[in-house]
Amino acid sequence: MELKDLFLTPLYLLLFYGIAYALRRKATNAFTRKYFIPALSVKFVGAIALGLIYQFYYSGGDTYNYFNHTKIVYTAFTDSPALGLKLITANGEYDPATVKYTAQMYWYKASTEYFVVRVASLCSFFCFDTYSVIALMFAGLSFSGMWAMYVTFVRISPLTYKKLAFAVFFLPSVFFWGSGLMKDSLCIGALGWVFYGFYHVTIEKRNILFAALFGALGIYVLISTKVYILLSFMPPALLWVFNENNQRIRSAALRMVLKPLFLVLGVAAGYLGATNLTAGDEKYDVEKIGERTKVNQEYLTSGVENGSAYNIGSFDGSLSSLLVVAPQAVVVSLFRPFPWEARSAIMILSALESLLLLYLTVSLFYKTGIAKTFRLIASKPILTFCFIFVIVFAIGVGTNSGNFGTLVRYKIPLMPFYLAALYIMQQQAMKVKARPQARGPRRVPQLAAIK
Known part of the structure; x- marks a missing residue:
């Protein structure tokens, strides 16, 4: 960070808060309004804190690599706006x-990293290439998608x-790793818009044009940065659509006839979408993803010297070995590191979050009962979707990481969905228990649609 960060950051903060207060009335209702500004504020805090920690604790890292590339693009833009715009639209090709x-630029030919550089460079044109302001802009972009998720x-x-506000906005690792000048900020924001768009277009069928536009934009961002998030989202989302619409069919016989058909169509659509999205991709091609995961896991595990590596068993990249390590991958993604495995302040926060998730999970299963809990998950399409997405994603990041330092970043997209699912399950379980004693109507908050 430089001297201009100290002068420009407060000015831009005032501007951003002014925009936020202007938008709050349209984006909220009486029940959600009080969370809008606090949720945005923790995103801003996370963006600045991430930059400070990378500068003074790590003495560099990805966020500053992105910024260094951005400075080069900004220099080209000041030399000639046409050159700056040409760099933003470039796709790794040679141009004299x-x-x-x-x-x-080391990442010029790395498409996913250079996409982040493009976005950061566009932001830099409006803030004199100031790191902290660019980070705040990334926090704002991420917040928009997470508010849509909420x-x-x-x-x-x-x-x-x-409780959903806490699940989406106030988990420390989510607002820390998902707010600054990082790929993760764009990804979790984009995932929020995809979730919003998918629900409003295919299930609720309201605000279809708006939802489709921003949902498509979210899909584009995920394809450009971390397509595996989208691959984990698609199959359970298609099943979610089927379950929601299947429940609306009055004829039980027709539901039974259509159920296997739609399940087959959903699996086929998910597979075709995954293979078409990743065909030829060096990192995420479905035909090579097992081998790539094995190599990545070995590299990250062997490169760790601070004691944060973990071992989930032997994984050779095959489907059979994936099935063997899958349960441990889910456990490590959701409930580890344990407190005694933490080796730094950041890992301690992650361990406390994992402990919270473990407590809520065990408490819910204990109070509701294992059989009733699984029946509840199967009976509520949103819960079915969330748990399948979380499990698929947890297996992917759990086997692909190898150490807690990278895992804490990789797993942030699943955390809001898992915690939200637990809280929704709590509410549903309480509703079932309280149903015989219900005496009168309760005031149910209804959220005004975002326009």
Whole structure:
């Protein structure tokens, strides 16, 4: 960070808060309004804190690598706006006009990392290439998608709006790793818009144009950065659509006839979508993803010297070995590191979060009963979707990481969905128990649609 960060950051904060207060009335209702500014504020805090920790604790890292590339693009833009725009739209190709700039960029031919550089460079044009302001802009972009995620959850389970706010916004690792100048900030924001768009277009069928537009934009961002998040989302989302619409069919016989058909179509659509999205991709091609995961896991595990590595068993990249290590991968993604495995302050926070998730999970299963809990998950399409998505994603990141340092970043997309599912399950279980004693109507908050 530089001296201009100290002068420009407060000014831009005032501007961003002014925009937020102007938008709050349209984006909230009486029940959710009080969370809008606090949720945005913790995103801002996370963005600044991440930059400070990378500068003074790690002495560098991905966020500053992105910024260093951004400075090169900004320099090209000040030399000639046409050159700056050409770099933003470049796709790794050689161009004599820009070669003196691209020769300085290590990630110029790395499409996923360079996408982040493109977005950061666009932000830099409006803030004199100031790191902290760019980080705040990333926090704002991430917040927009996470607010869309929150209001979608609230529309599905209105009575749980208080706990859902904590699940989506106030988990420390989520707002820390998902707020600054990082790929993770764009990804979790994009996932929120995909979730919002998917629900409103295919299930609720309201605000279809708006939801489709921003949902498609979220899909584009995920394809450009971390397509495996989208691959984990698609199959359970298709099953979610089927379950929601299947429950609306009055004829039980027709439901039974259509159920296997739609399940087969959903699996086929998910597979075709996954293979088409990843065909030829060096990192995520479905045909090579097992081998790539094995290599990545070995590299991350062997490269750790601070004691944060973990071992989930032997994994050779095959489907059979994946099935063997899958349960341990889910456990390590959701409930580890344990407190005694933490080796730093950041890992301690992650361990406390994992302990909270473990406590809520055990408590819910104990109070509700194992059989009743699984029946509840199967009977509520949103719960079925959340748990399948979380399990699929947890297996992916659990086997692909190898150490807790990378895992804490990789797993943040699943955490809001898992915690939200637990809170919705709590509400549903309480509703079932309280049904015989119900004496009168309760005031149920209804969320005004985002326009």
